[in-house]
Amino acid sequence: MNVAKxxxxxxxxxxxxxxxxxxxxxxxxxxxxxxGYATAWSKEAGxxxxxxxxxxxxQELVAFYVAQDLGLLITEEQALLFASKLAPNT
Numbered sequence: 092m093n094v095a096k097x098x099x100x101x102x103x104x105x106x107x108x109x110x111x112x113x114x115x116x117x118x119x120x121x122x123x124x125x126x127g128y129a130t131a132w133s134k135e136a137g138x139x140x141x142x143x144x145x146x147x148x149x150q151e152l153v154a155f156y157v158a159q160d161l162g163l164l165i166t167e168e169q170a171l172l173f174a175s176k177l178a179p180n181t
Contacts, residue, residue: 094141094146094149094150094153095132095141095146095149097149097153097156097157098112098116098149098152098153099112099113099132101152101153101156102115109129110126110129113128113129113132116145116148116149116152117145119148120142120144120145120147120148121144122142122144122145127139143179143180146178146179147175147178147179150174150175150177150178151171151174151175151178153174154167154170154171154173154174155167155170155171157170158170158173
């Protein structure tokens with residue numbers, strides 16, 4: 092599953108719009124928000140590539156959410172460690 096899709100699903104469940112969610116993750120990695128990101132990053136394929144630093148941050152942010160969704164009995168720290176091992180090197 093696409094990490095951006097999961098991130099947007101998670102933030103939507105938290106009551107955030109796509110724009111706010113993408114702005115937050117961009118701010119977290121020092122990337123200037125672009126209004127085209129919401130459309131491009133929510134596509135399964137063929138959209139604008141997501142910068143590796145953003146992918147890594149999204150993986151960190153969704154790790155525990157996904158673990159809970161799958162019924163895994165792990166801590167938030169364990170989920171974060173797992174996500175960091177999967178993330179691109181930035």
